[in-house]
Structure formats: C-alpha cells, structure tokens
Amino acid sequence: MNIVLTNDDGIKSERLALAEEVLIELGHSVTVVAPLFEQSAKSMAMTPKGVSFTRINTSHYAVVGTPVDCVNFALQGIDLNPDLIVSGINNGFNLGIDIYYSGTVGAAFQAQYHGVPSMAFSADYRFEGDLKKAFSRTFKRMIDENLPSRDYVINVNFPPKIKRVKYVETTPVSFKSRLEGSISGSRFEYRRQIIDQKFAKDTDYFNYLKGKITYSKLAMRLKD
Numbered sequence: 001m002n003i004v005l006t007n008d009d010g011i012k013s014e015r016l017a018l019a020e021e022v023l024i025e026l027g028h029s030v031t032v033v034a035p036l037f038e039q040s041a042k043s044m045a046m047t048p049k050g051v052s053f054t055r056i057n058t059s060h061y062a063v064v065g066t067p068v069d070c071v072n073f074a075l076q077g078i079d080l081n082p083d084l085i086v087s088g089i090n091n092g093f094n095l096g097i098d099i100y101y102s103g104t105v106g107a108a109f110q111a112q113y114h115g116v117p118s119m120a121f122s123a124d125y126r127f128e129g130d131l132k133k134a135f136s137r138t139f140k141r142m143i144d145e146n147l148p149s150r151d152y153v154i155n156v157n158f159p160p161k162i163k164r165v166k167y168v169e170t171t172p173v174s175f176k177s178r179l180e181g182s183i184s185g186s187r188f189e190y191r192r193q194i195i196d197q198k199f200a201k202d203t204d205y206f207n208y209l210k211g212k213i214t215y216s217k218l219a220m221r222l223k224d
Helices: 014-025 067-077 096-100 103-113 131-144 204-209
Strands: 002-006 029-035 053-057 060-063 084-091 118-123 153-158 167-169 177-184 187-194 213-218
Touching (some): 002 014, 014 029, 029 067, 084 103, 103 118, 103 213, 131 153
Parallel strands (some): 029 060, 084 118, 167 213
Antiparallel strands (some): 053 060, 153 213, 177 187
C-alpha cells in the first residue's frame, strides 16, 4: 500500500520513526508528512490561508502547521493519492473524551473528510515492552481483517503494559477529571487528574486499564 504517515508530536518523534520503520518492513511505501514542531491537543485545527514547509527528501516533509495541515498538504499540496493515512504513534493515550482534543485523531478525521481510510495509533507514555512488535502485529491484524474504511477512523491504543494480547473493539467513554492550576508571574500552568470511577466493560478506558489493546471505530457526524 501507499501510506501517508503523520502525527502531532512532530517530525523528530522517535515513535514516528518507529512507525515508519515498521510500515516499510511490512512492505509498504511510506511518505512522512509531519509537523515541524509538536502540535499536541490541536484536534482538527488548521492554519488559515496556508502553511510553509520543508522538503527534507523525496519521502519526508516537515510542515509548519497542525496535523490537519499536514494531511491537507499531503493530499492537495503534493498530490499524493494514498491507500491509507496513518497517524501516530502518539506519545500518550487517546481515549474517551480525549479523542476530541487529540491532534493524532484529528489528522485521521481529516483523512476521512477527504475520503481516505485512516488509522490513529497511540501508546501510553509509560509503555513497557516492545512497542515496535506491538505496533507491527496490531497494524497487520487490522489490515488482514480489512478494518480500515472511508466511513470511520480506526483509533488504536496500547496500554502501559499489555497484560494479554487481546484486541477489543470499544466505545469511547466520558471519564471524570479535574484540573489543578496555578499562576506564576504571567504564566498559568495546570495538570489534569482523572477521578476514580466505574466504567462499563465495553468502553475503551475500562479495557485499557485491564491491559488490553483497544480499538474504536470513530466517525464524523456530518449529514449529506
């Protein structure tokens, strides 16, 4: 397959390089179009009127913009016609309500907007084990099962420690959290803390906490 690979962590992300290495080893042709700088939590934001870019070589481009800008550039700037757009591997999970903030998932949604099948991959920043093996095995399984579609985005998450090699189709859940913020001079900083709560067994966060590899089928809710 011809694949466009992007992310929101930036062109220098080690996990982006890992994903590219795996996809090439699996026999696919890969063009990397990724942000020059980290663009986490940019969702489907895009830059009005256009962006600048750097052509690193024939298969690597760095875009001064968001993940959505990268997808637009790949499809409409350099006229690529990929069979699939892959976003990730993100450094951190994209579960539940976080999918609405995620630049990783945002890029995949933009691919769907253009009618291109897409997959978003994320792994907890505390991931233990062989991420290359986990990504390779999971990507191959998703392709073998013919899961990528123009009708939805496949959103895959690897837990911190895979306790069982089990792939679970899930539903995103809205988990409760609170923000703890403080001001120092002219800077406001905050962090989020997830509140302990019960989750249904068919939800992404429940299965993620159980050490299972989860995937969800996400769709943009637009009417014709």
